[in-house]
Amino acid sequence: MNARLNERILVVGGGIAGLWTALALARKGRELTVLERDPPPPEASADEAFESWERKGVGHLRHSHAFLARLHILIRDNYPDLMEELLAAGCRELKFADGLPLTLQENYKPVPGDQDMTILTSRRTTLEFIMRRYAGRQQNIRFETGALVRGILTEKDAAGQLRVTGVTAEQNGETRDWLADIVVDAAGKNSQMIEWLNEAGADITEETERAGILYFTRHYRLHDPKNEPARTKIPGAGDLGFIKYGLFPADNGCFSITLAVPEIEMELRRGIVRPENFDKICAQLPGVAAWTAPETSEPQSRVFGMGELISRWRHMTKNGEARVLNFFPIGDSVIRTNPLYGRGCSFAGVAAEALAETLDSTDDARERARLYHAQLAKELRQHYDDMVKQDLAATRRAKNALDPNYKPGVKARLFKSFAEDAILPAVRGDVDLMRAFMRSFHMVDAPNTWARDPRNVSKVLRTWARGKKRNAGLYPPKLGPGRTEMLTSIGLSPTADKERMQSA
Ligand SMILES: Cc1cc2nc3c(=O)[nH]c(=O)nc-3n(C[C@H](O)[C@H](O)[C@H](O)COP(=O)(O)OP(=O)(O)OC[C@H]3O[C@@H](n4cnc5c(N)ncnc54)[C@H](O)[C@@H]3O)c2cc1C
Known part of the structure; x- marks a missing residue:
């Protein structure tokens, strides 16, 4: 037998990254142990997992989640039986055609590759519960639950190179060392393993950027799951500047709404967490109002809020040389992203x-x-950089919107016009351009791949040259009320943040 397959592998954390790691390694014939601090999911239903699965280790478990096409393809091609189980449990596939503006949908004809732009969506508890159950049935994956990793074991070789030899974990009131040839850190965004390694001399550096938003999510259940509100011209996701909203159809008649608020909107972020305010806001967003109306659905949860959202890239090598050996961080412990991008x-x-x-x-x-x-950098870095760039621009826009003295310069006006009067209407009016955009959104192609095709650039420029009047039918409809109207409607002051900024 291949000696490599006998390596002792420990995966710390059995969340999304831990589960994908366990499945990928097990598929290659390896044996491994997952140390997970939280209890296993209840043996019963998706509803029970949502209501009672205790996950102290994953604070965002009950926020809206969807898997982009890149992950859908990975499951479809490598784990077709898992895909069947996910769908049987009520997870939904939202296909490329489902997301097209109605005007493009009418004449839509599928082409090869469209099947590679499918989103998988459900309550995250359902996605994770089914994945966990599937992983639990693989003979070469062993789960140790209630096992809280509290330290990392390291040694230095003769050349002074740091290597990891295992971890220390507390389980059932006892603390013991787990020795390993390879340790995978899948302990999520709050993992402490890199800090521990730095204390041992690893000198791992990181770059971070604020996502610039806070997340607010509420779950609902349709009275009649077979009777979802029909799609209208107004999309179920959009950006009003002071709120970004998203409707996430989920499993078993459930759905959730996420409202993301710029950090600088202090009034709104304080008020939105009250369920009555959250629902009043939804009632004024035409893309979601029909869903949250009391005659259509009823709330299933409070409003979950989450702040301190950052993007973070940790550098585990320096000039191509590893800072530490036999240690592989994965998921949020090594690269964190703004949840807005899914x-x-x-x-x-x-x-x-x-x-x-x-x-x-x-x-x-x-x-x-x-x-x-090197592989992480090749596959993911461009998507990370593109996201950070967009976040910084969105944060600037949110700040400018509250600044009464802000006057955009020529460059800013040109960029705005190119985005709003060229790219946006061009994409909404051309299914091939929409395809090119969505392939990057889904991480199937690198960001901005569309711009490398001169035919696409010329379509965008022609749209811009046609002017607003002749493109009138290509603009998205009004997504909701303005900021003053919205804040006033829920009893918040539309001027308080502006005054605060002025006096700052
Ligand atoms: C609000 C929000 C919404 C999001 N929405 C989306 C989305 O729609 N689509 C998408 O793709 N991504 C989304 N993300 C990102 C996604 O949730 C994370 O990237 C993903 O959870 C990362 O998986 P992970 O396994 O690294 O971390 P986690 O899923 O957080 O799992 C970490 C695991 O490690 C365990 N653990 C932690 N410490 C220890 C320890 N010391 N010992 C033992 N076990 C430990 C935890 O209990 C947990 O099970 C969202 C994130 C947030 C914050």
């Missing part, structure tokens, strides 16, 4: 595949570290 789980899935391939390709610990992190 990329975190796809990042984790892609990284799990990269790790499985790396471990198979060589026994050399240095080479493994180099290959794994």
Whole structure:
């Protein structure tokens, strides 16, 4: 038997990244142990998982989640039986055609590749519960639950290179060492393993950027799951500047609404967490109002809020040399992304595949570290950079909107016009352009791949040249009321933040 397959592998954390890692390594014939602090999911239904699965380790478990096409493809191609189980449990596939503006939908004809732009969506508890149950049935994956990792075991070789040899975990009131040849850190955004390694001398650096928003999510259930509100011209997701909203159809007649508020909107972020305010806001968003109306659905949860959202990239190599050997961070512990883009789980899935391939390709610990992190950079870095750029621009826009003295310069006006009067109407009026855009959105193509095709650029420029009047039918309809109207409607002051900014 291949000696590599006998390596002792510990995966710390059995959330999304831990599960993708366990599945990818098990698929290659490896045995591994997952140490997870939380209890296993209840053995019963998706509803029970949503209501009672205790996950102290995942604060965002009950926020809206969807898996982008990149992850859908990964499941479809590598785990067709898991896909069947997910769909049988009520997870939904939202296809490329489902997301098209109604005007494009009328004449839509599928072409090869459209099947690669399908989103998988449900309550995250359902996605994770089914994945966990599936992983639990694989003979070579062992789950140790209630196992809280509290420390990392390291040693330095003769050349002073730091290597990981295991972890210390507390389980059932006892603390013990778990020795391993390979430790995977899948302990999520609050993982402490990198801090512990730095204390041991690893010198791992990171770059961070604020996502610039706070997340607010509420869950609902349709009175009649077979009778969903019909799609209208107004999309179920959009950006009003002071609120970004998204409707997430989920499993078993459930759906959730997420409202993301710029950090700078202090009034709104204080008020939105009250369920009555949240519902009043939804009632004024034509893209979701029919869903949250009391005659259509009823709320199933309070409003879950989440702040401190950052993007973070940790550098595990320096000049191509590993800072630490036999240690592979994956998922949020190594790369965190703004949840608005729905990329975190796809990042984790892609990284799990990269790790499985790396471990198979060589026994050399240095080479493994180099290959794994080079692969993460190749697959994910462009998406990360593109996201950070967009976030910084959105944060600037939110700040400018509250600043009464702000006057955009020529460059800013030109960029705005190119985005709003060229790209947006062009994409909404041309199914091939929409395809090109969605392929990047889904991480199937690199960001902005559309711009490398001169035919696409010329379509966008022609649309811009036609002017607003002749493009009138291509603009999205009004997504909701303005800021003053919305804040006033829920009893908040539309001027308080502006006054605060002026006096600052
Ligand atoms: C509000 C919000 C919404 C999001 N929406 C989306 C979305 O729509 N689509 C998408 O793709 N991504 C989304 N993301 C990102 C996605 O949720 C994360 O990228 C994903 O959860 C990362 O998986 P992970 O396994 O790294 O971390 P987690 O899923 O957080 O799992 C970490 C696991 O490690 C365990 N653990 C932690 N510490 C220890 C320890 N010391 N010992 C043992 N076990 C431990 C935890 O209990 C947990 O099970 C969202 C994120 C947020 C915050």
